[in-house]
Amino acid sequence: MRAPSTNWREQVAPDEDERFARYAQGLVAAQRKRSAAQGEGRALHRKQVLALAGELEVAAGLPAHASHGLFASPGRHEVLVRLSNGAMERSSDRRPDVRGFSFKVFGVKGPNALGSGETTSQDFTMINHDKFSAAKAAEFAELVLALDRGPLAVLGHLVRTYGFFGALRHAKAAKAVITKPFTGFATERFSTVLPLCCGPYAMRARLLPPGGEPRPDARDDWAADLRGRLERGPLSYRMQAQFFVDEAITPIEDASVDWPESEAPWIDVATLTIAPQSFDDEAAKARQAKAEQGIFDPWNALAEHRPLGDVMRARKVAYYASQKARGVA
Numbered sequence: 221m222r223a224p225s226t227n228w229r230e231q232v233a234p235d236e237d238e239r240f241a242r243y244a245q246g247l248v249a250a251q252r253k254r255s256a257a258q259g260e261g262r263a264l265h266r267k268q269v270l271a272l273a274g275e276l277e278v279a280a281g282l283p284a285h286a287s288h289g290l291f292a293s294p295g296r297h298e299v300l301v302r303l304s305n306g307a308m309e310r311s312s313d314r315r316p317d318v319r320g321f322s323f324k325v326f327g328v329k330g331p332n333a334l335g336s337g338e339t340t341s342q343d344f345t346m347i348n349h350d351k352f353s354a355a356k357a358a359e360f361a362e363l364v365l366a367l368d369r370g371p372l373a374v375l376g377h378l379v380r381t382y383g384f385f386g387a388l389r390h391a392k393a394a395k396a397v398i399t400k401p402f403t404g405f406a407t408e409r410f411s412t413v414l415p416l417c418c419g420p421y422a423m424r425a426r427l428l429p430p431g432g433e434p435r436p437d438a439r440d441d442w443a444a445d446l447r448g449r450l451e452r453g454p455l456s457y458r459m460q461a462q463f464f465v466d467e468a469i470t471p472i473e474d475a476s477v478d479w480p481e482s483e484a485p486w487i488d489v490a491t492l493t494i495a496p497q498s499f500d501d502e503a504a505k506a507r508q509a510k511a512e513q514g515i516f517d518p519w520n521a522l523a524e525h526r527p528l529g530d531v532m533r534a535r536k537v538a539y540y541a542s543q544k545a546r547g548v549a
């Protein structure tokens with residue numbers, strides 16, 4: 221086990237502004253096609269499974285390296301949660317997919333991560349994976365854009381990029397990401413996967429699920445599964461953080477590495493509680509609409525939690541473009 225270190229560095233490629241703008245443009249073109257068929261929506265994670273009101277309680281007595289930004293002082297914060305399926309289109313919950321768990325923490329105040337003013341909320345965007353499918357944004361963005369053009373385009377892209385055998389390997393790996401078994405939003409772990417600052421340190425964050433038995437029919441309707449569980453009582457997720465120790469073990473610029481717990485242990489930093497709530501009155505409808513039309517963006521953050529690394533920098537451009545295209549930014 222290593223001590224948390226402030227010795228992390230970002231490496232910005234000279235051509236990345238131009239490339240990231242191109243990925244964002246391609247994503248928006250794909251988004252517009254789907255919006256024409258399905259109505260306004262996000263470029264990715266279009267299907268909102270459920271929006272929930274929650275509360276985040278930051279723990280007291282955190283170690284000095286964790287006590288920055290949102291985690292600087294103990295206390296309770298109102299939270300809006302948006303659960304989603306990752307695909308570019310809204311489709312059945314039964315379809316294998318990456319799942320998203322985003323939440324916006326209110327009641328913070330300070331300079332924002334974009335360096336453009338102040339923020340009064342801190343967003344976390346998590347998925348049900350511990351590492352990203354690609355080391356860099358390029359690999360992911362090119363694949364998503366090929367997916368938009370259909371299976372033949374994907375095949376062409378993979379063969380051109382990796383050669384015939386490399387293409388087979390990459391196709392298999394991409395399939396494994398999408399088809400990773402998922403049992404529900406109350407029974408799976410979610411992670412930011414990628415690093416963000418914690419003051420002068422760098423961290424990743426994750427949520428441990430409340431648990432309970434997975435329901436065999438949950439995959440027909442993830443929202444119904446959660447509503448059923450909430451009828452029986454609150455759901456409580458442990459929020460944990462792990463910290464950068466060394467570029468070789470906990471890289472900032474390679475998103476495909478799962479920082480090893482043996483060297484960078486997870487510690488509890490907060491608890492996210494979802495209390496039983498109504499799902500069929502006006503307040504519930506307003507909550508669903510607020511999340512659907514809202515912004516959940518890793519760059520909606522305190523400067524003390526600025527996102528880090530190539531994939532995070534690409535997301536800055538892509539999320540803003542998607543928000544603009546759906547008319548919320």
Ligand code: HEM
Binds near residue numbers: 345
């Ligand atoms: C190059 C990499 C990535 C690109 C280009 C990308 C792009 C996008 C875009 C354009 C959206 C829609 C934004 C909006 O209109 O609100 C989105 C949503 C989302 N992405 Fe990513 N993404 C990337 C990587 C990731 C990673 C690594 C994670 C998680 C660890 C992630 C989690 C999410 C989640 C949870 C949402 C839904 C946000 C919401 O609920 O509003 N993405 N992504």
